[in-house]
Amino acid sequence: MNKIIAVAGVVIKELYRRKDFYVLFVLTALLTCAAGAMNFFHDDKIVRYVKDICLLLIWVSSLVVAIVTTARQIPAERESRTIFPLLAKPVSRGQVVAGKFLGCWLATGIALIVFYLFFAIIAGSREHIWPVGIYLQAAWMQWMLLGIVIAMVLLGSIYLAAPSSTSTISFVAVGGILLLGGHLKNIALAQPEPMQGILTFLYFSIPHLEWFYLSDFVVYNFAAVPWAKIILATLYAAVWIGIFLLLTWAGFRRKNLTT
Amino acid sequence: MKAAASLLFALLALMAFSLATQLDLAATGWSRADRSGNFLGLMFGDGRKLLGNQFFTMADVYFHSGYYPTIFDQKSEGQKEIIAASHGKKEDEEDEKNEDFFGKPKDWVDAFGRNFKITQHTHLEQGREREILPWLRLAAELDPNKIETYTVGAFFLREHLHRTDQAEAFLREGLRQNPGSCELLFELGRLYRASKLDFDHARNVWYLGVNRYLALKPEEQKENRLIFEEMAVNLAYLEDQTGRYEEAINWFRAAQQVAVNPTALQEQIDAIQKKIPAKQP
Numbered sequence: 001m002n003k004i005i006a007v008a009g010v011v012i013k014e015l016y017r018r019k020d021f022y023v024l025f026v027l028t029a030l031l032t033c034a035a036g037a038m039n040f041f042h043d044d045k046i047v048r049y050v051k052d053i054c055l056l057l058i059w060v061s062s063l064v065v066a067i068v069t070t071a072r073q074i075p076a077e078r079e080s081r082t083i084f085p086l087l088a089k090p091v092s093r094g095q096v097v098a099g100k101f102l103g104c105w106l107a108t109g110i111a112l113i114v115f116y117l118f119f120a121i122i123a124g125s126r127e128h129i130w131p132v133g134i135y136l137q138a139a140w141m142q143w144m145l146l147g148i149v150i151a152m153v154l155l156g157s158i159y160l161a162a163p164s165s166t167s168t169i170s171f172v173a174v175g176g177i178l179l180l181g182g183h184l185k186n187i188a189l190a191q192p193e194p195m196q197g198i199l200t201f202l203y204f205s206i207p208h209l210e211w212f213y214l215s216d217f218v219v220y221n222f223a224a225v226p227w228a229k230i231i232l233a234t235l236y237a238a239v240w241i242g243i244f245l246l247l248t249w250a251g252f253r254r255k256n257l258t259t
Numbered sequence: 260m261k262a263a264a265s266l267l268f269a270l271l272a273l274m275a276f277s278l279a280t281q282l283d284l285a286a287t288g289w290s291r292a293d294r295s296g297n298f299l300g301l302m303f304g305d306g307r308k309l310l311g312n313q314f315f316t317m318a319d320v321y322f323h324s325g326y327y328p329t330i331f332d333q334k335s336e337g338q339k340e341i342i343a344a345s346h347g348k349k350e351d352e353e354d355e356k357n358e359d360f361f362g363k364p365k366d367w368v369d370a371f372g373r374n375f376k377i378t379q380h381t382h383l384e385q386g387r388e389r390e391i392l393p394w395l396r397l398a399a400e401l402d403p404n405k406i407e408t409y410t411v412g413a414f415f416l417r418e419h420l421h422r423t424d425q426a427e428a429f430l431r432e433g434l435r436q437n438p439g440s441c442e443l444l445f446e447l448g449r450l451y452r453a454s455k456l457d458f459d460h461a462r463n464v465w466y467l468g469v470n471r472y473l474a475l476k477p478e479e480q481k482e483n484r485l486i487f488e489e490m491a492v493n494l495a496y497l498e499d500q501t502g503r504y505e506e507a508i509n510w511f512r513a514a515q516q517v518a519v520n521p522t523a524l525q526e527q528i529d530a531i532q533k534k535i536p537a538k539q540p
Binding site: 038043046049204210211226229233 | 368369422425
C-alpha cells in the first residue's frame with residue numbers, strides 16, 4: 001500500500017507543479033465573475049444563471065484536468081524511460097496502475113474541493129443560503145464520476161498510441177455517455193432490429209455517468225437526494241472503477257515496455 | 260545620432276496623433292453603422308436567431324426548474340408554458356398529465372437514474388420568476404424580431420415582479436424593433452389598464468393595435484385573429500367599465516366575428532344591454 005501511495009504522491013505533485021489546473025481555475029473564476037457582473041433589468045437577486053454557468057465550467061474544467069492528466073501518466077513514464085527504475089524499486093505493474101489511478105483521482109478531488117469552495121462562496125454571497133448537503137452530494141457524485149473516467153482513460157492509455165488520441169477518444173466517450181447514455185433505450189425502441197438489440201445491449205453495458213450529474217439539483221435549489229441512493233451510486237462507481245482497473249492491469253501486465 | 264532619433268520619435272508621435280484624429284471620426288461611423296446589432300449580432304450573424312430561440316427555451320426550462328423534456332422524450336407538441344402563462348392560462352389536471360413526459364420507468368437503469376433527475380413538475384413562483392429574465396434579455400438581444408420574448412418578459416415583470424416601468428420599457432424596445440406589432444400593442448394596453456389603471460392610454464393603444472390589424476393583408480389577418488379577438492374583448496370590458504355601453508357592445512360584436520365561441524360573447528352583450536337605460540319616447 002505504501003508503494004501505491006508513493007506513486008500517487010508523485011502524481012499529485014505533478015498536478016500542482018503543472019499550470020493546467022491554475023489556468024482552468026482562473027478562467028472559471030473570471031468567466032463566472034463576468035457573468036455575475038452582468039445586469040438584467042436592474043435586478044441583483046437573479047442568481048441561477050450564474051450558478052448554472054459556474055457549474056458548467058467546473059464540470060468542463062474537472063473533466064479536462066482528469067482526462068489530460070491521466071492520459072499522459074503511463075505513456076510519459078515509458079517515453080522518458082522512468083518506468084524502468086520505477087519497476088525496479090521493486091514496484092509491481094499492478095501497484096503502478098493503482099498508484100497512478102489513486103494519484104489522479106486524489107488530485108482531481110483536491111481540484112474539485114477548490115472549485116466547489118469558489119462556487120459556494122459565489123452562490124452563497126448572492127443567495128444568502130448555504131445548502132451544504134446538496135453541495136456535498138454534487139461534489140461527491142462528480143468525484144465518483146471522475147473516478148470512473150480516470151480508470152477508463154488509464155485503460156485507454158495502455159492500448160492507444162498517444163496521449164492526444166486517448167484524450168480525444170475519452171472526451172468523445174464521456175460526452176456521448178453524458179448526453180445520450182440515459183436516452184439510448186428510447187432511441188433503441190424507435191429502431192428496427194438488429195439496431196434495436198445492439199443499442200439496448202449498449203444501454204445496459206455502458207457506465208451510466210449521467211446518474212452522477214446533480215448540477216440541476218444545485219442550480220434549482222432542490223432538496224438533497226436520499227443518501228441511500230448516493231451510497232448505491234457510489235457502489236456502482238466502485239464496481240466500474242474496479243472493472244476498468246482490472247482491464248488496465250491485465251493489459252499493462254503483458255505490455256512490452258521497450259517498444 | 261541622438262538628435263536624429265529624437266526627431267524620428269517626434270515625427271512618429273505626430274503621425275500617430277494625426278491619424279488618431281482622422282480615425283476617431285471613422286470609428287464613430289463604424290459603430291453607428293451597426294446600429295441594430297451589437298457584439299452578439301456581430302459574432303453570430305443570422306445564426307443568432309437560432310441561438311435566440313434556444314435562450315427563449317432556456318427561460319421555459321428555468322420556469323419549470325429544470326423539469327423539461329429533451330428531444331428524446333415524448334411530449335405533446337404545444338405552446339411553451341411561459342407563453343401560455345403570459346396569456347393568463349392556468350394548468351388543469353389534463354395539462355399536468357400531458358406534461359408527465361417520463362411515463363413509467365422502462366427498466367431498472369431508468370428507475371434508478373430518476374433518483375438523480377428532477378422529476379417534479381413545478382413552476383417558479385413568489386418572485387423567483389426573475390430567474391427567467393436573463394434568458395429573455397439574451398433572447399431579445401439575439402433575435403429582436405421574436406415578439407413572444409417581449410410579451411412574456413413584460414408579463415412576468417409586470418404581473419409577478421411588480422416592475423411596471425421596466426415592463427413598459429421592454430415592450431417599447433420591442434415596438435422599436437417591430438413597429439406596429441399587434442401583440443406588443445395588446446400587451447402594452449394590458450399594462451396600462453391592469454397595472455397603471457390608465458384607461459385612456461390603454462384604450463388609445465388598443466385602438467392603434469386594432470388599426471394595425473385592419474391594415475394587415477387578409478391572410479395575415481387570418482393568422483392574427485386571436486390577438487384581434489383579445490383586443491376587441493378587452494376594449495369591450497374597458498368600455499363597459501367606464502360606462503360607455505354602446506361602444507362595449509360594438510366591440511363584443513366585432514369580437515364575435517372572429518371568435519371560436521360567439522355564444523359566450525352574446526351573453527356578455529345581453530348583460531350590458533340590460534344596463535342601458537330605456538330611451539325616453
